[in-house]
Each structure stands twice: as structure tokens, then as C-alpha cells.
Amino acid sequence: MKKNVLLIAILASVGLYAQGGGDSAVFGSPTNSVGLVEAEYNTIEFNNLDISKIDGFASIRDFDDMRFSKAPVDGTVLLFDKWENQGVIEVEDKRYVFSNMNYHVKRATFMSKIDNDSVVSFDLSTFNRIVINDMSFKSIYNPAKRANETFQVIYEGEDFSILKTYSVEVREANPNPMINRGKTKIMKKSAYFMQKDNTIKPLKLKKKSLLGLAGDRSEEMMKYAKKNKLSFKRDEDVTKLFTNIMNK
Numbered sequence: 347m348k349k350n351v352l353l354i355a356i357l358a359s360v361g362l363y364a365q366g367g368g369d370s371a372v373f374g375s376p377t378n379s380v381g382l383v384e385a386e387y388n389t390i391e392f393n394n395l396d397i398s399k400i401d402g403f404a405s406i407r408d409f410d411d412m413r414f415s416k417a418p419v420d421g422t423v424l425l426f427d428k429w430e431n432q433g434v435i436e437v438e439d440k441r442y443v444f445s446n447m448n449y450h451v452k453r454a455t456f457m458s459k460i461d462n463d464s465v466v467s468f469d470l471s472t473f474n475r476i477v478i479n480d481m482s483f484k485s486i487y488n489p490a491k492r493a494n495e496t497f498q499v500i501y502e503g504e505d506f507s508i509l510k511t512y513s514v515e516v517r518e519a520n521p522n523p524m525i526n527r528g529k530t531k532i533m534k535k536s537a538y539f540m541q542k543d544n545t546i547k548p549l550k551l552k553k554k555s556l557l558g559l560a561g562d563r564s565e566e567m568m569k570y571a572k573k574n575k576l577s578f579k580r581d582e583d584v585t586k587l588f589t590n591i592m593n594k
Contacts (some may be wrong), residue, residue: 421532423514425449426478429459436474447478451512451534454496456483470496480582488546497539500581501588506542506559508549508584513537553578560591567591 426448433447433456444458450467456476457465470476471485471494481498486509488495497509517531540549540559549555556578557564567587570576576583 418519418529419532420529421514421534423450423452423532425451425512425534431478433458433479434477435468436476437472438474447476449478449483449512451514452516475499486541486546489544490546498581500538500585501592503588503592505592506540508559508588509539509541509546510581511537511539551579551584556584556587560588563591 429446429448431447433444435442435444446459447456448459449456456468456470456478458468459465468476470483473485475482475484477483483496483498485494486497487493495511497511500508500510513535515533515535517533519528519530521528538549538551539546557567560567570591571578571583571587574586576587578584578587
């Protein structure tokens with residue numbers, strides 16, 4: 347009953363508008379690494395979430411069942427510590443813009459918070475992609491797992507792509523004083539991969555490995571990195587390096 351009432355309230359408080367043209371949309375700079383250019387999309391911003399506009403792509407669920415317990419916990423299963431994250435969902439030629447999106451790492455689910463105990467969850471496999479704070483995510487088929495998997499796209503090119511995944515490790519609280527773990531501890535981990543043709547292989551985010559992917563442009567990439575003080579260990583810098591060197 348609570349969910350039904352909440353859904354009716356949401357649908358009754360539609361706060362959206364479409365806009366087009368120009369180059370100042372959310373994540374819309376022509377030089378943006380994730381490539382969202384406003385002129386190519388119809389943008390709809392949500393002041394109050396309107397489920398009816400994305401019917402079949404989202405569902406309301408309780409937030410309480412996503413918490414491990416009310417006991418003290420260090421860390422979070424959410425990718426972002428705060429909910430104030432601007433997100434864009436691409437559906438065909440439209441972009442749906444949210445002001446409070448997050449990613450539940452353990453459940454591999456994207457969410458927008460409605461109130462203290464309810465969220466709207468999104469199935470990434472039904473979208474083109476989701477972008478949160480300039481981080482682009484896609485659902486990509488992983489042959490090794492014989493299923494689609496959520497990846498952050500660090501770089502996407504014609505020959506190969508650099509991808510990233512997230513996971514969590516939960517260490518439950520233990521009353522044993524010798525262990526000294528009074529709180530449950532949640533640690534987020536990440537791993538990198540290289541996608542080429544129909545394969546996805548592990549990749550180390552190191553200078554040697556990345557320059558190897560650059561091939562005959564490795565020297566040019568190295569000079570570009572030094573000139574612009576870019577690191578081969580930071581996601582945003584790797585995106586700039588490969589976008590500006592490999593996509594010429």
C-alpha cells in the first residue's frame with residue numbers, strides 16, 4: 347500500500363521539461379570525455395521523479411532492505427558517499443536527468459532516492475548508458491560469465507575499450523577482543539579490463555600496459571601525458587590520454 351500511494355504521489359507531481367540546442371547541457375560540452383552533446387538529444391530534467399515517462403525501465407523498492415543492519419558500520423555498499431549526484435540516463439534519443447543518483451555496488455543496481463526509505467531502481471540493460479558525475483556506465487555482455495555485466499567505461503574506441511568494475515567485501519563485526527572489529531566493515535574494490543572484439547580480459551592500470559595498448563602512438567601519448575601532467579593511474583587522466591591520442 348505504501349508503495350502504491352508513493353507512486354501515485356510521484357506521478358501527480360510531475361516536474362519535467364524538455365530542452366534542446368546549445369552546448370551547455372548536463373555533461374554536454376563537445377569536448378566532454380563521455381561524449382554527451384546536447385544538440386543530439388532531447389533532455390528531460392526531473393525536479394520530482396516521474397516514473398510514467400520511463401515506464402518499464404524503473405521500479406520502486408524499499409531502501410531498508412538494502413541496509414545490512416542498524417548496527418554501526420564503516421563504509422557503504424553505495425559507490426558514492428552522498429546522494430547529491432547528477433545522473434543522466436540515455437534511452438534512445440532522449441536523456442533523463444536526475445539530481446540524486448547512486449550505484450548500489452553489491453546489487454549492481456542504479457538508484458534514485460525518493461525519501462528516507464524508498465528508491466527507484468533502474469535496469470541498466472534496458473538503457474543505452476547511465477552517466478553519473480561524468481562517469482559513464484554500460485551493460486556489456488561478458489563471454490566469461492555468459493551474462494551482461496555493469497562496467498564503467500573509461501575509454502571507448504573503435505579497436506578496443508578500457509572498462510572498470512566495482513565490488514564490495516564485507517567483514518562482519520566480531521565481538522572477540524583479539525580481532526578488534528567492533529563494527530561491520532565494508533570495503534569497495536575495483537578492477538580494470540580491456541574489451542576487444544568479443545573478449546574481455548583483465549588489465550592493469552599501469553603505464554607499461556596502457557602504452558602497450560597505444561601501439562605506435564605510445565611515444566606520442568607519453569609526451570602528451572608529460573606536457574599535460576596526466577597520470578596513468580587516474581581514471582579521468584587515462585580517459586583524456588586515450589580520447590585525445592587514439593581518437594584523432
